[in-house]
Amino acid sequence: MKILVCISKTPDTTAKIAFTDNNTKFDTSGVQWIINPYDEWYSLVRAIELKEADASTVIHLITVGTADAEPIIRKALALGGDEAIRVNTANADSFYIASQIAEVAKQGGYDLVFTGKETIDYNGSSIGGMVAELLELPYISLATKFELGGNKATVTREIEGGEEVCEVNLPAVVSCQKGVAEQRIPNMRGIMAARTKPLKVVEPSAADTLTAVASFELPPPKAGVKLISPDNVEELVRLLKEEAKVI
């Protein structure tokens, strides 16, 4: 079993969101970077669990980014995984990134490609589906459980108002969310081991970009909370009906 886990570098959840260059670039000053939580807590940890259940499993991590993504990929290696691949290019759009991952995946002959359900910065939820299409593989998105039996995966996925269980033969691409695994904290042994694990840098393959960010904007500031006395709950309901017009 050979698994490729896609890792993205994202600003920390609590990072201040601001823009520079006439609102065309994300202001990275003072921003703490983390592994995208969906990639780390769910897809990476589930891959590690599969390796713990079957020691012959090989886990490769991939990230698409410049050298400043290396601390993040080392941190991911501290949790687990055998080696990492960094495609050396500045992030373009999701199709370009998916094309890079698909190219590496094609050459690596993976049984399984894991992504997080989305990144917490661009919230695109697109990489998994694009990689699957480029590789002509089945895609199961928004998985909440993932079990492996030989060459067959049994995956529970979210649907509107519930979930469904599905089966698919590998190879396949799966996007993971809460439920698939539980967050882990890297231990000292993992951190030491990560320093010597191979981190291969490969140059990008030719690919198109289909989109570009024209500009960013922040939502208009909230007017501030209108406080209503706890003795006058009816007034709140009246305001929701007559002022906010939402009930």
Next chain:
Amino acid sequence: MSVLVFIDTNEGHVKKASLEAMTYGAKVAEQLGIAAEGVVVGTAKDDLAALGKYGVKKIHHVNNPALDHLDAQVFTKAIAEVATKTGAKVIVFSNNVDGKSIAPRLSARLKAALVSGAVALPDTSNGFIVKKNVFSGKAFANISLNTDVKIISLNPNAYQTIAGEGTAEVVIADVTIDTPKVKVTAVNKVSGEVPLTEAEIVVSAGRGLKGPENWKIVEDLAHALHAALACSRPVADAHWRPHNEHVGQTGTAIAPTLYIAIGISGAIQHLAGVNRSKVIVVINKDPEAPFFKAADYGIVGDAFEIVPKMTEAVKKIKG
């Protein structure tokens, strides 16, 4: 040429989010001076011709019971063929579970630019630019779609459904249908409730409720408002409520018109999942709860007294 809308169904019934997508697609078609059409995949139990009132002139029905469950690969191929045959310039999805699965595949297949999580109509004054949510609701990005064919995946509850007059012509789509490789073996529905991601009103509660036995007052309020139920992460982690009710960054991200948060302090991870709500009401006994900063209306007080009173007031106002 057309704007093609993917009309998503759930057990044969058209999803509410697809009504929004059709209304949106019809408006985009009007902007471009072309017609809006729709594509339905799998068995349909609703009257498809009646969907004309949401602005679609023609519906292509890929009518095959083998496609009653989603296999994104098979769906993508079928939809791509319909899109090519109808000369689709813009393809519209709802950014729901099925849209998130199919739209990126279709983007890669057609090499068509995709914006997922769109919240507004395209700006066509200089190119083709669509606004979307980024940074988990904390900002917007205006995305330029730079290909001839474009795909827009519209956030649920971001565009108001308008029902007008009209009937759609329904045609059976003659497309390749591959055998699905994803086999669905069980469907577990939380029956009789409003699906969280589609709900216009969501009533949510947190640790302030003190224990699962106290949820009746929350359920009563949700029932009176015809709202979906939600909860905070600690509540789901403690198994007071099922995990599918957990909203927040690691749970479900929602954007209802009204979000009522009861006994939830409003940690940044929780806000990331709900800050796209149009109106936020916070009920919390702690006046320093961070959630009040993100709220439109608030009551500082005891939920056990306030919530039943609110339920009564809602019942009165709704008659």
